[in-house]
Amino acid sequence: MASVPSSAPAAGPQEAPCTLDRxxxxxxEVVLRQRGGTPEGSGTPAAPAVYEIIANGCFLMDTSDGRSERLLIDAALAALPADREAPAVLIGGLGVGFSLARAAGEPRWGRIAVVEREQAVIDWHRAGPLSAVSADALADPRTETLHTELVAHLCAGAGQDTFDALCLDIDNGPDWTVTEDNNSLYSPTGLAACRDRLTPGGVLAVWSAQPSPDFEQALRNAGFSGVRTEEMPVVRGVPDVVHLARKGA
Incomplete structure (x- = not known):
């Protein structure tokens, strides 16, 4: 059993989660849980609700913070050439919706595509509690939701449908994947597919629950330049990070 990621909330007897959907x-298996607040049919909430997504028993993310998910979008936009007009962004992983909401809240972005392989996660956003985070973003005319597996989608359109930025957050990072299939994203083949999906000068941004020097080297080996890592401190443990790399012009 994997240990709890540094970004997972501290648990206590008073914080026993309520399972909303499984x-x-x-x-x-994917599970949506709630901590705090009040499940439907209960009394007055004592605290704001925090929603968690659990995949195959592993904590993925929750709605308690979201700073590093927002950094994923902000850092990618900041790394693009200043003269890039209405850049298109592909977000890999809808998650709890922070990254999508951040992108939709920024008028400089043009097309916004979000890829999510779990129909359950899409449903929780469209007609469930996570709509509180993403409703406005999903309704934005720039937004397109794609129900598909990220790596397969990237490989299928290589060299055809391109983006100025790829912002990827599909698990806990290159050194700790939730499912074996996700390993292929961080492989030479997966990184080559990412590179082929970018416009010249485009930016790849990858979220991780911990720094990874090995992944930085893998990005360089895949032909990316300007490889660097931005950190977001967390309450305990190592910082969340965003790995950034640029495709050559």
Whole structure:
């Protein structure tokens, strides 16, 4: 059993989670849980609700903070050439919606595509509690939601449908994948597919629950330049990070 990531909330007897939905999908089990607040039918909430997504028993993310998910979008935009007009961004992983909401809240972005392989996660945003985070973003005319597996989608359109930025957050990072299939994203083949999906000068941004010098080197080996890592401190443990790299002009 994997240890709890540094970004997971501290647990206590008073914080026992309430399971709101549990689905078995093609990649295993996904669960939506709530901490605090008040489940439907209860009394007055004592604290704001925090929603968590659990995949195959592993904590993925929750709505308690979101700073590093927002950094994923902000850092990618800041790394683009200043003269890039209405850049297109592909967000890999809808998650709890912070990254999508950040992108939709920034008028400089043009097209916004978000890829999510779990139908359950899409449903929780469209008609569930996570709509509080993403409703406005999903309704934005720039936004397109794609129900598909990220790596397959990247490989299928290599050299055709391109983006100025790829902002990827599909698990806990290159050194700690939630499902085995996600390893392929960080492989030479997966990084080559990312590079081919970028416009010249485009930016790849990858979220991780911990720094990874090995992944930085893998990005360089894949032909990316300007490789660097931005950190976001967390309450305990190592910082969340965003790995950044640029495709050559």
């Amino acid at each position: 689905r078995q999908g093609p990649y295993g």
